[in-house]
Amino acid sequence: MRVQSSCYCTNLRRAAGTLTDRYDEALRPAGLRAAQYSLLAQLSRLGSANITHWARYAGLDRSTMVRNIRLLRDRGLVEPDVGSGKTFRLSPEGQAAVERAAPLWAKAQEELRAWLGQADADALIRISRRLQTLDTPEEGGGGHAL
């Protein structure tokens, strides 16, 4: 029997793990994990980006992004831009994977919204976004954080 923790951090970590598993499962037919789809969708929006910018965009450490990109490159989903060896874009395969995954993602989103209810779904987004500003006091968090 799972314990009911009163810790904000533990509860959020567990919830994130559970939701990640759910999205991983939803995206499995497209051959992508939730984190990978998120990265590819970001690159699709960016068009092309170097590691530093992409990492900032994703809210990840640069070293994490280096390794994430390596996996995506090894699978042929992203490729270096021809002109600059330092920026990346979606490969045709990556583009195809994003297109396969997009409706699966949308379905997972809708099912989760239905399960949570609109109010909790909205609160989830709102509070998650607030929490993301905890470590970036300069952008939108109000400066002094705690």
Add this chain to the structure above:
Amino acid sequence: MRVQSSCYCTNLRRAAGTLTDRYDEALRPAGLRAAQYSLLAQLSRLGSANITHWARYAGLDRSTMVRNIRLLRDRGLVEPDVGSGKTFRLSPEGQAAVERAAPLWAKAQEELRAWLGQADADALIRISRRLQTLDTPEEGGGGHAL
């Protein structure tokens, strides 16, 4: 500039990462990460537990728990029970670490509650707990999940 994702999963994952970093920092003087403190506090409540029960209690995969326990054992924070080689308990060092960490954790909790406000803090716990039931339809989630 960090993008504003509309994905429930991505937002929750980022929020969990940010909050984990915050708690890791708060607990650093005690020499524990957030995940480790969570596990030790659980074991403290359980008194003694085998891997399977502890993993269920923590909402983690058993294999994850095997590796988490190895780290805690290597640091001398938990030890096998004398009678049964299969159950673990806090070592005196583990007990001391939990006692060092507890007030740091409480301070982080209070600071976060103050920063979020009581309403959002309550919503965070409530919604996180609901989400944790997504993958365990038999306990409290309502059976059919989505």
Add this chain to the structure above:
DNA sequence: AGTTACACAGTGTATATACACTATACCACG
């Protein structure tokens, strides 16, 4: 030309996590 500063890429090492699989051990039933 030299050096200093900065931006960017990359590596070493560690933690945290899961799925698929293997190993062990005990127990019950024929």
Add this chain to the structure above:
DNA sequence: CGTGGTATAGTGTATATACACTGTGTAACT
């Protein structure tokens, strides 16, 4: 006694994440 089933522990392999550090290249200033 053997065999098969359940419970438990553990390993192999992979992903995702961060911090601390190293490498590289360019531009700017003296």
